[in-house]
Amino acid sequence: MRTGNADTEAIDWRLTTWEGARQEQLRRWSSLTLEEIVRAQEEMQDLADRLSEAVPSTDRASASPDAEPSRSAADELLERLIAEEDRVARALIDECAGRGEAMLDRLEALLRDERFWGDDVTSGEWWLRLHAVMILGLIPGERAGRLLLAFMRRIGEVNDGNLQDWLAGYWPALFRNKPDTVLPGLRALSEDRNLDWYIRTFALDSAISVAGRSGESGLAQALAWSAGIAADESEDWDMRLCAGNTLLDFPRDAFRPLLEDLAGRQPALGAHFRKEDIDKAYSAGVDKPDWTRFEDPWAFYAPSAIELRQQRWREADARRESVRRADAAPADALPDEDPHMLPYVRETPRIGRNDPCPCGSGKKYKKCCLGRE
Numbered sequence: 001m002r003t004g005n006a007d008t009e010a011i012d013w014r015l016t017t018w019e020g021a022r023q024e025q026l027r028r029w030s031s032l033t034l035e036e037i038v039r040a041q042e043e044m045q046d047l048a049d050r051l052s053e054a055v056p057s058t059d060r061a062s063a064s065p066d067a068e069p070s071r072s073a074a075d076e077l078l079e080r081l082i083a084e085e086d087r088v089a090r091a092l093i094d095e096c097a098g099r100g101e102a103m104l105d106r107l108e109a110l111l112r113d114e115r116f117w118g119d120d121v122t123s124g125e126w127w128l129r130l131h132a133v134m135i136l137g138l139i140p141g142e143r144a145g146r147l148l149l150a151f152m153r154r155i156g157e158v159n160d161g162n163l164q165d166w167l168a169g170y171w172p173a174l175f176r177n178k179p180d181t182v183l184p185g186l187r188a189l190s191e192d193r194n195l196d197w198y199i200r201t202f203a204l205d206s207a208i209s210v211a212g213r214s215g216e217s218g219l220a221q222a223l224a225w226s227a228g229i230a231a232d233e234s235e236d237w238d239m240r241l242c243a244g245n246t247l248l249d250f251p252r253d254a255f256r257p258l259l260e261d262l263a264g265r266q267p268a269l270g271a272h273f274r275k276e277d278i279d280k281a282y283s284a285g286v287d288k289p290d291w292t293r294f295e296d297p298w299a300f301y302a303p304s305a306i307e308l309r310q311q312r313w314r315e316a317d318a319r320r321e322s323v324r325r326a327d328a329a330p331a332d333a334l335p336d337e338d339p340h341m342l343p344y345v346r347e348t349p350r351i352g353r354n355d356p357c358p359c360g361s362g363k364k365y366k367k368c369c370l371g372r373e
């Protein structure tokens with residue numbers, strides 16, 4: 001006599017145990033062709049991908065040690081940069097750059113923070129402006145290039161001369177690993193007459209450096225564009241001379257009459273370049289852009305550079321304290337700038353930004369060694 005219903009009798013009870021199910025699975029896999037096995041594996045992978053996408057991103061980040069660092073981690077790094085001011089080690093800068101998109105998010109937020117660009121920031125926050133540029137210089141890619149360009153423009157808009165001096169000469173190296181898509185932005189910045197000529201010249205040099213990566217044709221077009229700025233009678237005179245100075249580093253016959261005209265119109269004292277400089281450059285006949293002397297902005301973080309700065313700040317603080325104690329001048333006559341924000345200047349009579357550089361290059365001090373003794 002039969003017991004139970006037909007559905008119950010149809011059940012293979014061996015498959016309800018783990019061992020029975022495993023054996024049945026192996027039996028079925030052994031009967032599949034290679035093509036069927038590959039198709040099955042692809043379907044299983046597709047299912048795994050869909051399940052992974054269904055998991056919240058926060059859960060994935062916490063579950064995987066290789067997941068992108070959280071924004072809070074980037075915040076902690078920025079707090080360390082602020083606390084350590086100009087004593088930051090290179091390893092910390094590299095760690096910040098290694099955060100990639102998370103760090104770019106935080107630096108973009110700083111760029112948009114009006115308070116961060118105000119005059120009431122702390123010393124550490126001011127140094128963070130410099131660190132942000134240095135970090136962006138290490139991160140490759142188009143987004144980092146756009147942000148670096150935006151920081152460059154912002155520095156010009158707030159007219160932070162001290163920060164410009166610290167970064168003077170290094171901008172082409174900072175843009176070295178950025179795609180050619182930054183070129184239009186660099187040219188636009190260098191042509192923006194609402195900005196001071198000082199930051200515009202850094203953009204011009206960077207634009208020529210980026211354009212030169214595409215070969216002689218790209219370099220020729222960039223130099224012709226720079227010559228147009230140097231020849232423009234309505235342009236700022238200092239901007240014209242700086243553009244001419246850059247042309248002098250790439251001696252081309254087409255530019256020589258323009259350079260000689262600019263040289264002849266400069267006063268003997270404080271000239272960017274003279275007729276003899278032109279003769280020397282064209283006699284050598286080699287391209288020698290000035291920015292090649294400043295290939296490593298991140299030398300700022302070398303232990304020896306950090307110690308040298310601290311020694312200079314201590315000496316400056318000691319001099320101020322000596323003046324205060326001797327009461328050699330009333331308190332309101334003492335300089336009120338934070339010495340940690342200022343480039344170091346040798347202990348000789350102060351050299352004006354427009355004076356000839358004491359290194360003998362013939363360039364103005366602000367275009368040559370200012371902030372780099």
